[in-house]
Amino acid sequence: MEDLAKKLFEKRWNFKNRGTIIIKLQNTEYDVLIIGGGITGAGIAREAAMRGLRVGLVEMQDFGAGTSSRSSKLAHGGLRYLAYGEINLVKEATTERNWMRAHIPHLIRPVPFMWVNWKDDTLNKKYIESSLQLYDSLSDDSQKFKNLKKYQWFSAEELHKLEPEIKDKIGEGGAVYYDNNVDDARLTIETLKEAVIRGADIISYCKVVEYITEKDKIIGVKCQDLENNKDFNIKSTLMVNATGIWSDDLIRNYPENVPKPLIRPTKGVHLIFKRKQIRNEHAVIVRSLSQERGFFVLPRGDFTIIGTTDTDFKGDLANPFCSKEDADDLINSVKYYFPNADIGYNNIIATYAGIRPLVKEIGKSERDISRKHLIFFNKHGLLSIAGGKLTTMRKMAEDLLEI
Ligand SMILES: Cc1cc2nc3c(=O)[nH]c(=O)nc-3n(C[C@H](O)[C@H](O)[C@H](O)COP(=O)(O)OP(=O)(O)OC[C@H]3O[C@@H](n4cnc5c(N)ncnc54)[C@H](O)[C@@H]3O)c2cc1C
Structure with a gap:
């Protein structure tokens, strides 16, 4: 503990020490070098360093500037x-969600x-309740860390009181269950x-602009310091390629069974309004009027975040943006479920867009692609x-380091 406290207060990690960090990177032989400083690379760096490995990480933009600051911000x-029958994936994610609540409570807000049974809905009370029973039990019943509360079903009258702005649209009633807000960039x-x-x-x-190889094995990387326009080697x-x-x-070389290209980038956008324009009390699941998918109306303090969408993306990966069509779909759909919502182009506080690093699966639509992670070696190591x-x-970091 004393050692940790010393490192905590003595190791200064800020831009003033940039030169020193680069010299250290050039002069150390690392056990693991991670390319990419989004959440995936960050998680691997943390896990590897905790296991006592010598770890380096390089990021070409600001940390989290890729997808990891553009999410729905939910744990x-x-x-x-x-x-989709992805029971293992949901079990893994609910377990990790509960781990986060227990270990980083300062970043997690339940x-x-x-989940409302809308008047025009095909998903009835029985379906909603059985899904939530499973959702609540998958990790809570077998794991050490628990969710805040189990779900609860409410009649239409009770739901009116809990979420008054949607009252004309409720069918049989609805359920309240728990997930968490998290600040993705801060995480x-x-x-x-x-x-x-x-x-x-x-x-x-x-x-990272090039690999350094010896007898066909990658033994290092050539980096471009974008601040000083200088190259150096590590x-x-x-x-580890964690570049989303x-x-x-x-x-460099795709092994057998790995799709080429690996990534199918799909875009998701969000709109931010003042919460008083919508007056939602909960995070409410609503449906897009123009596409066959659901999305969230998420409370975030005095603000409400609306999103997300899921459409194939071709464009500048570093600068995705919300189009008029994206915004129209979200605004019109929210107005349908919250008829008094006073939202439009005139009072949008902000919009943002992110690109999902989904592993390509041939023949599937955007929203049907699995969110599972894939880890593989190529022949260069x-x-x-x-x-x-x-x-x-x-869990992704643990899987990678134990492969
Ligand atoms: C719209 C949307 C909503 C989402 N909502 C949620 C959610 O609510 N909850 C959830 O759990 N997940 C969510 N996700 C998924 C989650 O955000 C992503 O899975 C995650 O952020 C991906 O992180 P990453 O580190 O793999 O990628 P990134 O964050 O993109 O990081 C990769 C990094 O690699 C760097 N890089 C690339 N090339 C190089 C190079 N040559 N040299 C050095 N660095 C390089 C990039 O600059 C980038 O910063 C959402 C995703 C989207 C798009």
Whole structure:
């Protein structure tokens, strides 16, 4: 503990020490070098450093500037994946969600979610209740860490009182269950800080531009320091490609069974309004009027975040944006379920868009693609990890290091 306290207060991880960190990166032979400082790379750096390995990490933008600051900001079990029969995935995510609540409570805020049986809905009370029974039991019944509360069913009258703005639309009633808000970018930074405290050397604005090989094995990388326009090399026994939507740029040889390209990038957008414009009390699941999918109306203090969407993306991966069509669909759908919502272009506080690093599955639509993570070696000794969720970052790191 004393040693940890010393590292915590003595190791200064800030831009003033950039030069020192780069010199350290150049002069150390690492056990693991991670390319990518989103949540996936951060989680691996933390886990590897906690296991006593010498760890380096390079990020070409700001930390979390890729997908890891553009999510729905939920530490959740992914209730909707139950409908696809992805029981293991949901069990894994609910277990990790509960782990986060127990271990990083300062970053996690439990939120009551409302799953309403709408008047025009095909999903009835029996379906909703059996899904939530399963959702609540998957990890809570067998694991040490628990969710805040189990779900509860409410009649239509009771639900009117809990969420008055949707009252004309309720069918049989609805259920309230629990997931969590998390600040995705802060989660990424805090995870990186934990790795730094445990000895990892981590730098931003350095881009990996080339692999250094010896007898066909990758033994290091050439980096471009984007702040000073200088190149430097880093050596490591193991190289990890955790570059999310940029993964295909970094993979040299795709092993058998791995799709080429690996990533199917799909875009999800969010709109932010003042909460008083919608007056939602809970996180409410609503349905898109133009597409066959659900999305959330999420309370976030004085604000409400609406989203998300799921559409194939071709464009600048670093700068996705919300189009008029994306915004129209979300606004019109929310107005249908919250008829008094005073929302439009004139009072949007902000919009943001993120690209999912989904592992390609041929013949599936955007929303049907699994959110599972995939880990594989290529013949040059490069370890790549793709897919997954913010919520499962700890388990992804554990799986990668124990492969
Ligand atoms: C709209 C949307 C909503 C979502 N909502 C949720 C949610 O509520 N809960 C949840 O659990 N998950 C959610 N997800 C999923 C989650 O956000 C992602 O799975 C996760 O952020 C991916 O993290 P990553 O580290 O793999 O990728 P990224 O965050 O993109 O990190 C990869 C990093 O690699 C860097 N990089 C790339 N090439 C190089 C190079 N050559 N050299 C150095 N660095 C490089 C990039 O700059 C980038 O920062 C959502 C995703 C989207 C798109």
